[in-house]
Amino acid sequence: MSxxxxxxxxxxxxxxxxxxxxxxxxxxxxxxxSGYSDCSQPFQLGERSFSxxxxxxxxxxxxGMRPGLERCARSRWxxxxxxxxxxxxxxxxKCCVVGTLFKAMQLQPSILxxxxxxxxxxxxPPLPKYIQPSDExxxxxxxxxIKLEGAIDVQRLVTGTILAxxxxxxxxxxxxxxxxxxxxxxxxxxxxxxxxxxxxxxASGLGLGSxxxxxxxxxxxxxDVVTGQLGAEGEQSCAAHxxxxxxxxxxxxxxxxxxxxINKAKYLTKKTQAASVEAVKMLDEILLQLCTSVPVDVMxxxxxxxxxxxxxxxxxxxxxxxxxxxxxxxxxTNPYQANLDGVRFLGTSGQNIxxxxxxxxxxxxxxILEWTLQAGHISPTAPDTLGCYPFYKSDPFILTECPHVYxxxxxxxxxxxxxxxxxGQRVLLVTVPDFSATQTACLINLCDLTCQPITFSGxxxxxxxxxxxxxx
Amino acid sequence: MADELYLENIDEFVTDQNRVVTYxxxxxxxGVHVNQAKQMLYDYxxxxxxxxxxxxxxxxxxxxxxxxxxxxxxxxxxxVREDKxxxxxxxxxxxxxxxxxxxxxxxxxxxxxxYNTDYDIVKTNLQHCSKFSAxxxxxxxxxxPPEAPRAxxxxxxxxxxxxxxxxxxxxxAARATPQQHRGIAGMFAAKAAAxxxxxxxxxxxxxxxxxxxxxxxxxxxIKNNIMNNFFGKAAMNKLKANSVPEQPKEEKEAVKPSVxxxxxxxNAVAEKPGKKxxxxxxxxxxxxxxxxxxxxxxxxxxxxxxxxxKKRKRIKQLQSDSSDEEDVPPSPTPExxxxxxxxxxxxxxxxxxxxxxxxxxxxxxxxxxxxxKSKMFIDEEEGCMVTEKVYESESCTDSxxxxxxxxxxxxHKPPVLPTKREPKEERKNLKKGAAPANxxxxxxxxxxxxxxx
Numbered sequence: 001m002s003x004x005x006x007x008x009x010x011x012x013x014x015x016x017x018x019x020x021x022x023x024x025x026x027x028x029x030x031x032x033x034s035g036y037s038d039c040s041q042p043f044q045l046g047e048r049s050f051s052x053x054x055x056x057x058x059x060x061x062x063x064g065m066r067p068g069l070e071r072c073a074r075s076r077w078x079x080x081x082x083x084x085x086x087x088x089x090x091x092x093x094k095c096c097v098v099g100t101l102f103k104a105m106q107l108q109p110s111i112l113x114x115x116x117x118x119x120x121x122x123x124x125p126p127l128p129k130y131i132q133p134s135d136e137x138x139x140x141x142x143x144x145x146i147k148l149e150g151a152i153d154v155q156r157l158v159t160g161t162i163l164a165x166x167x168x169x170x171x172x173x174x175x176x177x178x179x180x181x182x183x184x185x186x187x188x189x190x191x192x193x194x195x196x197x198x199x200x201x202x203a204s205g206l207g208l209g210s211x212x213x214x215x216x217x218x219x220x221x222x223x224d225v226v227t228g229q230l231g232a233e234g235e236q237s238c239a240a241h242x243x244x245x246x247x248x249x250x251x252x253x254x255x256x257x258x259x260x261x262i263n264k265a266k267y268l269t270k271k272t273q274a275a276s277v278e279a280v281k282m283l284d285e286i287l288l289q290l291c292t293s294v295p296v297d298v299m300x301x302x303x304x305x306x307x308x309x310x311x312x313x314x315x316x317x318x319x320x321x322x323x324x325x326x327x328x329x330x331x332x333t334n335p336y337q338a339n340l341d342g343v344r345f346l347g348t349s350g351q352n353i354x355x356x357x358x359x360x361x362x363x364x365x366x367x368i369l370e371w372t373l374q375a376g377h378i379s380p381t382a383p384d385t386l387g388c389y390p391f392y393k394s395d396p397f398i399l400t401e402c403p404h405v406y407x408x409x410x411x412x413x414x415x416x417x418x419x420x421x422x423x424g425q426r427v428l429l430v431t432v433p434d435f436s437a438t439q440t441a442c443l444i445n446l447c448d449l450t451c452q453p454i455t456f457s458g459x460x461x462x463x464x465x466x467x468x469x470x471x472x
Numbered sequence: 473m474a475d476e477l478y479l480e481n482i483d484e485f486v487t488d489q490n491r492v493v494t495y496x497x498x499x500x501x502x503g504v505h506v507n508q509a510k511q512m513l514y515d516y517x518x519x520x521x522x523x524x525x526x527x528x529x530x531x532x533x534x535x536x537x538x539x540x541x542x543x544x545x546x547x548x549x550x551x552v553r554e555d556k557x558x559x560x561x562x563x564x565x566x567x568x569x570x571x572x573x574x575x576x577x578x579x580x581x582x583x584x585x586x587y588n589t590d591y592d593i594v595k596t597n598l599q600h601c602s603k604f605s606a607x608x609x610x611x612x613x614x615x616x617p618p619e620a621p622r623a624x625x626x627x628x629x630x631x632x633x634x635x636x637x638x639x640x641x642x643x644x645a646a647r648a649t650p651q652q653h654r655g656i657a658g659m660f661a662a663k664a665a666a667x668x669x670x671x672x673x674x675x676x677x678x679x680x681x682x683x684x685x686x687x688x689x690x691x692x693x694i695k696n697n698i699m700n701n702f703f704g705k706a707a708m709n710k711l712k713a714n715s716v717p718e719q720p721k722e723e724k725e726a727v728k729p730s731v732x733x734x735x736x737x738x739n740a741v742a743e744k745p746g747k748k749x750x751x752x753x754x755x756x757x758x759x760x761x762x763x764x765x766x767x768x769x770x771x772x773x774x775x776x777x778x779x780x781x782k783k784r785k786r787i788k789q790l791q792s793d794s795s796d797e798e799d800v801p802p803s804p805t806p807e808x809x810x811x812x813x814x815x816x817x818x819x820x821x822x823x824x825x826x827x828x829x830x831x832x833x834x835x836x837x838x839x840x841x842x843x844x845k846s847k848m849f850i851d852e853e854e855g856c857m858v859t860e861k862v863y864e865s866e867s868c869t870d871s872x873x874x875x876x877x878x879x880x881x882x883x884h885k886p887p888v889l890p891t892k893r894e895p896k897e898e899r900k901n902l903k904k905g906a907a908p909a910n911x912x913x914x915x916x917x918x919x920x921x922x923x924x925x
Contacts, residue, residue: 011537011566011567011568013569014537014567014568014569014570015567015569015570017507017510017511017514017569017570017571017572018514018570018571018572019511019514019515020511020514020515020518021478021508021511021512021515022508022511024505025505025507025508025606026606027505027605027606027607027608028606028607028608029607029608029609029610030607030608030609030610030611030612032610032611033611216584216587216591217551217583217584217586217587220587220590220591221549221551224496225536225549227601227602227605227607228506228605228606228607229495229496229499229506229604229605229606230534230536230549230569231534231536231549231568231569231571232507232568232569232570232571233507233606234568234569235536235568235569236507236606236607238568239607240606240607285594285595285598288598288601289594289598289601289602291612292600292601292602292609292612293602293605293607293608293609293612294607294609294612295611322598324615325614325615326612326613326614326615327611327612327613327614327615327616328609328611328612414544440546443547452544452545452546452547453544453546453547454546454547454548454549455539455546455547455548455549456548456549456550457548457549457550457551458550458551458582458583458584458586458587459532459550459551459552459553459556459580459582459583460582460583
């Protein structure tokens, strides 16, 4: 019923503005935020030291997830199951082992191979997927590793996943898997959501600073709808129920990366301006327009001027002088976790999902998103193929509580799904599409956890009716 | 009638000025609510078309509503041309809104003129971009003062790094970027702009914020002195030099010397030449020096890094332009050349006397000084570029005297140098004469850095 909520309330007064000017037109107050708390502390890095090796993060990941996995294993395969470490394995004994997956992939880009002079290799061009039939899975725990075969989908799984396998060690030293399980959905959070309509607009991939200006009008239309400039009265009053806007990364376009300046000598680039400067100015103006009307959370993405490794730190407010004067602007980390009006949001700008996409046979972003939830970890491929900070005390990407809204940005299409868990979890999974390509954003209704895409379009010389590729 | 006025306005915009009149543009231009603007546009279209059916008007509409697509119910918002209006409306299962988006004389091929119009008008109205909107947000207030002043402090220090090759985008909106070019004048303008900012900040501040404000201002003061110590003498000298060419510029500038002096009290010695030359100026503009110290200190940390950057630029420019009004005589510089590291006091003392005479004379003078310059030329025999540092005498104006000198070191080089090269070098040197001269000065003697004009 609430899918259409946004428009149906507006329908009666749809044509109201096709009339001569009336008396004082109404202004609608923005529905205030009833409760907001930022839960992204685990993703905020203070002092950073890169002198540690990455082995520690795997160690704490395994140690952190082992209890949950052992519990899952017992509930699945019986309480009397034998839980063994790899060093305790005996040939032929049916047991359960908890460990970290490692997938040996031939096509996986390796910097050591690239710079090795003996091999004389040309660096491999980036491929959409690096999977091959010859890939192999290993299970590692604190001390040993063992090759896996059997009832396990090698293509689908990725390095860094913590899982429990049930089977036995063979004579040739491999582990024959009969069944495996993941950590499963984390524990549910109590529901304190609002009782009336409250919307959150999720958009990602604004892609400012790109060469083409097609998406610019759509971006402006998005801002105008949210700030209540566009639309008839009914629509504006609906838009006043948008309590927050979350921009999930890639505010700048990939074009602003300007790789060629990296290769040029510094004295030749003396007076040149980075392409991102103009783009950030444009971003500042857009954010200013939004901030004067609605609270905005800005997450950095792959192409934004912040650090590369996960968790990405918030953009610095000095880049946004106009907008950062407003208290409604919040510059947040990637991944981002917060309680909005009693609803727990957790999401990323999409690097975690797109990295899994490259190393897994899974093709659907929504499927991958759901899989990370089931696996209990936001980004298992970090730090193997995705840059990550060398944590050593604890792994902040382990999912300990089940969010109500779990999203990823910069997906190719809009998709959403309401997932129901065994222990009463209710999660709305949303893949937020790349706005610069699809001109589509998402409206989430906090009241009943539904999601509706919202598309914007202008008209062009070639065709007016560009049907947006939406969903599925 | 006031009601009809808008019709005339729209008529003028569309037909006479040939503009693309969007609802947003009209709303800002006439200062009306966006919905009223949309209705005005509609009214105009209707009347105009009633009057003359051949009216040359093209209209674009905004259509929004639900669309069933790929199994989803998607809310679609589209700007469409009039000829596609009905088709678009028919596709939607529920119509949420439709209104006029823009009116223009010509048929638009694509929507980029609409975007450009909206972009321009928003850009000129950034300070109150939600004024005519239909939604008011109570939470959208500028941040409270304790947060804002803290931000300029780290901002100010990161500015010299962040600015880099590109001239200032960093500073908050209160400081207009063009003013950065004008050195001290810019500092004053920035301060003037910050002053009204400070005033509302102070009115907003409750008693509990007053101690934090004073703490903040004392912190910048301390920072000031540190910054000023580092750049102090150069800053003082630059102040003198700058204030001369900017005499016709803003009056408040005069306060800067008098202001800077008490704040640079640790550099008392360096100040003396400053005071002498400034006294003339202060007498001229005495009445303007009534600014409070607290106000100024808030901006010191932004000014000083700006100063540093601007001063460096100014030094180059000053040496290159033919400023006859330079107070600080170039005479100290020959002394620097001879004694590469003269002790500060004697150098200053020698500068004091010419400064005082200079101040009283207050006149035009061309001075010849020997400057260490880098000469770069192509060595034909070995086919490489050679850079040599040579002394050459140069007047305050950038010019003629460079020519004789290169010939002196020239003899020991292979005489294969074609004559064509020399005009090129000279041209190059003309352009860059000031810059390497300055750098050379600095390299020769560190005191030269502090005794800059």
